[in-house]
Amino acid sequence: MTQPASRLKRRGALWVVPLVGVVAVATVWMTMHEAGSETSSGSTGQQQERAEGILGYKPEVRDIAKAKDEVNSISSRVLDWMKVRGSVTEPSAAAHKCEAVDPDFTKYYVVNHPWSVYDLKKGSFDEAMDNLRKTLPEKGWKITKDGPMRTKDADPEIVAVQPDSHHTLTVQWLKPARPGRKELISVDVDSRCFRAPEGVDPYSG
């Protein structure tokens, strides 16, 4: 028992050198990281350029209520395309921070709407997934993934993107994990990053 321990210690001593290096690099990077996160610095133009550098696109200036409406309306169309009837969870789309550009949530935002449909009264989950497979491309959506999730249950998952509006759609048919649990289709509709109009705080809307 003593031998491996001493071997471990010797190996440990050798580790210190690169480790100290990593700490130093991390410290420098962290300083840069923090300095870079100050979105409020610079002119609007500079902020937008910086955002484009990170995201690969220039975030559009968009009214928050309008951006939420768009996502809500996609959600209701997706539900129509499923052609099933059942209970649907209540909450509506909400704005969240665009982490990569503005972790302090002062100017940039994304919109996300998570919802699910369960307790079907008309149609089946299987049909709902099939209907989406058929209708999404017809409506101009591009399916980027259609296959099982990488879990033991291997629940079916469809991911799609709208090439013009850049909204993404994630649909997961979650079969009951345990007896007594509800079967449901979970849906997420997400937008790209937007910039709030001048003078509007995206956090408080």
Next chain:
Amino acid sequence: MKYQTLAALEPADLDKLVDGFRAASDMGSHAKDKLNDQVAPKMREHLDGAAVKAATAQVGKLSDNFHYTQVQCGLIRTNIQLLKEALEEARKKLKNALADAETEGLKVNPDGSVDYPSAGDKDDDGKRPEGGTATGYTPSTPSRENFGLGSSTRDQAAALERQANYQSDNPKAAKAQAIADDIAAAVHAATKADQTYAPVLRRLKADDDLNVSHADWADARKDTAASRKAAAKIGADLPPLPKDGSPQDNKKWWDGLSQDDKDSYVALHPNAVGAMDGLPADVRDEANRMKLAETKGTYETQLAAIPKPPDKYILTSQGYVTSVEWEKWNKKYGDRREELEDKLKGMDAIQKRFDKTGKDGLPEAYLLGFDAKGEGDGKVILANGNPDEAKHTAVHVPGTTTNIKSIGGNLDDMDSLWAASQKKAPGEPVSTVMWFDYDAPDSIGQYIPNTGNAGHWAEDGAPALQKFMQGTEAAQGGADASHTTVSGHSYGSTVVGQATKEHGGLPADDIMVQGSPGMQVKHAEDLGVGADHVWSVAARSEDDVLVREGGKMMGLGEGGKIPDDIRFGAKRMEPGDHASLLFGHSSYWDEPGGRESVSLRNMANVVVGNYGKVETMPEVGGTK
């Protein structure tokens, strides 16, 4: 106090007062809860922006007022209750003595002394033993009558007289003396209770403005201490606290108390009750919120008493230099001010979580442990949702650098875990608990080279964690009452591993670790929940690698194995894409763009027992 006063006293009259203050305290509690758990959440749900801020701030103030009312009236109720019990006991003793006197045909004088007649029969020497007066014994205290002098000679004289009576030939003399002693003792006890409680109750008179200030809360803390002292002084009849009892013993003890005693314990011993493992969550919450409000009031008051610092830099002929005044100020107050501000920051973070109840469905918070100092870095144990009623419970131990100052981030993590978990098990109450009650290492550097035993923080913290888990299980009603996951982030996972080695093991169904530098065991199997129920997630970012390899190097994993190693035998969960290649060690609970991250989704599925929905890493192809 004269004995007639005591005899005429109806302590039961105080019951009306006790009931009144209990009702007032309950009203305060009820109103506070309603504002916090119903009114404010509804406002947050339906109002936006500045309106909700302004409205909930007002509701918060009102709720604080009701909380203060609840605490103060609860304290008054307890004091009157204990005073009443003391008076009742004294009165009972007096009544018995007076009844004895009547049976014996002895006359009680207004000063409480007892006359006895000469004996009816002649003695051996042919004389009738003479009658006399017996004066009761009272432990004398220096008083105005004897100027603090001669009390001992007076005591001696009284003692001799009493001895004489007890040994007298006249059988009535001894009886009279016993009765006089009883009367004196009863009057003494009643006087003492009266004198003890008069100033305590006087100090509990609140000032008459509507604003509950920091100073008011600081005072409430002193009121509690004064009340506790009073109870000890009169030897109040409260069942003693269980000494070093197991959480099961604590639960049994608490369940056996009357409601009056429970109320008195919360009022007089909020610190002890709030920290006692095994007690119901709502009781601990009540006690700890009291402690939090009082501590905050005390700290704010102390902070306000520190004078403003003079200007740090002054312009001299040599340019700007640090001023001597500032240096002097800083030496005297600098550290203290920083400490107070840090602790207050943590207390504000707790308050912020209270204020989030109802937002996005977040359930009520239960403060299961609080101390500004704790084991050094402070102590905060906070549950989202009542663990005693939870079908799924997760208890999370944060890691290196955790401090009360930065506790807000750890609380946020558990909010996220709650939301993600509850979503996956609708209708099955989930409780996520942030447990911070150990002295965490202050930096990764602290357990990198040559700092001696890198495991000592874990060894020190493990017993407290195990006791907390046993207490949670006891309060829930046994091992099968809730599906329980114990979680540890970074060095917190080392504490979790160490706790499984405590006698009796760690009562948990699943163990889950994030960015673990080692768990003080060789293999997942050694943790006692079965290797199939040990879950590890490790970010791909540099900082996470640094923590893991650092821990491995320092021997936090026995045999050089840490949970992310395939040979350790844990189920390795997919961490998902982290925010950056360098930083990911603290991103496990992130919700980028409002969506749960892959790691959060996986952890939530463990918490609700959806094992088949956890995305695990392939166990082949690894080099470890």
